[in-house]
Amino acid sequence: MNILYELDSNFAPQVCASMASLCDSNRDVEDIHFYIFGLALNSTAAENLRRVAREFGRSIDIIAIDGFMEAFGNFDTFGWSEIVLSRLLMARFLPEGVNRVLHLDGDTIVLSSLKDYWNTEFEGDQVIAGCIEATVDRDRLEALGLARSQYFNAGVLLVDLKRWREEGIERKIVDYCLENGDKLFANDQDAINIVLKGRIKAVSPAYNWCNSYVFYNYRTLNSLMRGVPYYSKDEYKRGTSKPAIIHYLGEERPWREGNKHRYRDEYLRYLGATPYKGVGMEQGWRGYFVAWNVFNALMHPFPMARYRIITRLIPVVMEKRKRARKKDAEN
Structure with missing residues (x-):
């Protein structure tokens, strides 16, 4: 089983925890x-990653990708970390x-076996397998030519790399990014969905559980698909009731002070099995999460209203993040 992560030194604790959870499960x-x-x-980060692999009797290769952004030229990531493009x-x-x-x-924790996912059989011309993301703004997808298509989250993907190479998928996706960068709000994820439209196999939501399943019930998520095929109700229930991979999407992350993420303790338990045991929480979030929890409590009876508010806020948050990243780079 070949597992790929990408990270910089700042995210080493999270990746070490993810590796430990995968090995243990x-x-x-x-x-x-x-x-x-x-x-x-x-x-230090490199040695800690190696140490986790050694302690579980697993092998590891750390591959330096410094300078990889040269492949993308002057690409605007809209506030997202550029490292995601390396995948x-x-x-x-x-x-x-x-x-x-x-x-x-790197912001994932594995809670059960991945053997079934790893052994997924691709059909026809399928190249990758992942989980459907229902909460993406369908108006934005329409602008990308994906309004009538399933859209997949790229944080967890099984890749037929042999076919990927044979068909030059990398070149096709990178070229698309270079030619259409100003249209790609979600960068690599948008590009993957566009270039591989109709060639992505949907797997159980168990393999990419996120907080959306707390905030929105099946009926709401299915309605957000606007007629595009989604999971059956039974598959949804099975996958979300006993997830195999937790993906800490959004701002509520278990390493931030004041969070109440449903799977916070699982992350902290596995972090404790790494050289980063006892590392402090990321500070400055307590007030944010007080407001966040009040907002979620008030909006719980109104999931569609919550969705509309969040959809409008995301670009604002990303623009703020973009400015912050630019400021940090200048300093």
């Missing part, structure tokens, strides 16, 4: 090999013999 898997795309990764270059950086890889964002 998949002890019966004979071979697990971690590939780490490291951007300006310092020696598009997996065929370039991973060894030629790696024919299948499971990509995980």
Whole structure:
């Protein structure tokens, strides 16, 4: 089982926790090999990643990707971290013999076996397998030509890397980014969905559980699809009641002071199994989460109203984040 993460030194604690959780939940898997795309990764972070792999008897390769953004030129990430774009270059950086890889964002925790996901059979011309994201603004998808298509979250993806290479998927997606960067709010995720439209296999929501399943019930999520096929109610219930992968999307993350994430304790437990045991919480969030919890309590009876408010707020938050990143870069 080949597992891919990408990170810089600041995100090493989260990735170490994710690695520990994956190893602990998949002890019966004979071979697990971690590939780490490291951007300006310092020696301490690199050694801690290696230490987690060693302690679970797993192998690891840390691959420096400094300078990878040269492939994207003057690309505007709209406030997102540019490191997420590196996953598009997996065929370039991973060894030629790696024919299948499971990509995980660093903000994930694995709670059960991934063998069934890893052994997913692709059909027809399918290239990757992931989970449907119902909460993406359908008006934005219409502008991208995806209004009548399923849209997939790119944080957790199983990739047929052999076919990816044979068909030059990397070049197609990178070229699309270069030609249409100003249209891609979600950067690599939008590009993947556009270039591989109709070629992505939907797997159980168990493999990419996020807070959307707390805030919106099945009826609401299904209605947000506007007639585009979604999970059946039974598949939704099975997948969300016993998730295999928790994806800490959004601002409510278990390493931030004052959060009440449903799966906070799971993250902290696995963090405690890494060299980052006891690392302090990210400060400055307590007031934010007080307001966040009040907002969620008030909006709980009105999921569609909540969705409309959040959809309008996301671009505002990302613009603020973009300005902050620019300021940090100048300093």
